[in-house]
Amino acid sequence: MDLETMRTRVRVDLRDTDPESERWPDETLDRHIERAVHDLSLAAPREATATLTAAGASRDLSLAGLGDRVAIEAVEWPMGRYPASFVPFSSWGETLTLLVDGVPATDDDVLVRYSALHTLDAEGTTLPEPLQDLVATGAAAYAAIEWASYATNRVNAGGDDTWRRYHTWGQERLAAFSRALAKHGRERRLKSRRLYVAAVAGLGGRTLEG
Numbered sequence: 001m002d003l004e005t006m007r008t009r010v011r012v013d014l015r016d017t018d019p020e021s022e023r024w025p026d027e028t029l030d031r032h033i034e035r036a037v038h039d040l041s042l043a044a045p046r047e048a049t050a051t052l053t054a055a056g057a058s059r060d061l062s063l064a065g066l067g068d069r070v071a072i073e074a075v076e077w078p079m080g081r082y083p084a085s086f087v088p089f090s091s092w093g094e095t096l097t098l099l100v101d102g103v104p105a106t107d108d109d110v111l112v113r114y115s116a117l118h119t120l121d122a123e124g125t126t127l128p129e130p131l132q133d134l135v136a137t138g139a140a141a142y143a144a145i146e147w148a149s150y151a152t153n154r155v156n157a158g159g160d161d162t163w164r165r166y167h168t169w170g171q172e173r174l175a176a177f178s179r180a181l182a183k184h185g186r187e188r189r190l191k192s193r194r195l196y197v198a199a200v201a202g203l204g205g206r207t208l209e210g
Contacts, residue, residue: 001125001132006033006139009132013140013173024143032146036138036177037120037127044184045070045115046126051079052096056106059098063091068117072096076111077104115188138177144170 007029016023052061063069075089077098088099096112104110118126120135127135148167 001120001127001129002123003030003033003121006120006125006132006136009136010139010143013136014143023147028146029139029143032139032142033120033135035142036135037118039138039177039181040127040131040135040184041117042070042185043181044131044188046118047073048114048116050112050114052110052112054104054106054108054110056108057103059100059103061096061098061110061112062094063096063112064094066112066114066116068119070115070117072112072114074113076113077108079109079111134177134180137173137180141170141173141177145174 007026010029010033011017011022011024014024048066050066052063052065054061063072072089072091074086075096075098076084077087077100078085090097090099098104098110118131120127125132144166148163148170
């Protein structure tokens with residue numbers, strides 16, 4: 001799956017496959033696809049890890065290198081223990097603070113598990129296959145609703161009621177998209193609560209992120 005393939009899929013859903021009479025330019029569909037990918041990423045983000053290096057004499061670490069970050073899910077320190085030692089933390093802006101008694105030594109490794117935005121471009125995508133159809137649903141919904149708003153009170157080759165049919169269809173697709181996002185969001189929260197428990201009793205791990 002790449003951006004061109006997704007764009008074609010959205011055109012099929014919109015029944016806009018005649019290159020001689022396209023309602024939506026490529027750049028317009030690309031914008032709606034980007035919006036759908038972003039919305040989906042907040043509910044079902046990409047899982048990523050990064051190893052940060054402690055500077056010493058501080059519990060703070062920089063998050064500046066974690067591009068497209070959605071949220072910090074868990075922090076492991078010290079690394080290499082079994083079971084893994086997940087510690088409580090807080091984050092603000094580009095700073096991660098370990099809420100621990102000791103201070104990591106200089107050059108200590110700290111493993112950060114975080115969620116990130118998905119990508120979809122000319123080279124490919126990080127979206128798993130089951131989520132690709134969902135992005136197409138959301139993008140088509142946004143495109144249909146925007147076009148219906150634009151076409152209201154304008155003459156349409158498909159008839160005066162064309163805008164209304166697109167608006168109704170788009171709203172139905174958007175409702176389905178929203179329900180799916182809510183479901184994925186609930187599943188993600190439950191998974192995080194099960195997997196990432198802080199090593200310090202009573203602090204609840206990632207709930208301290210804020």
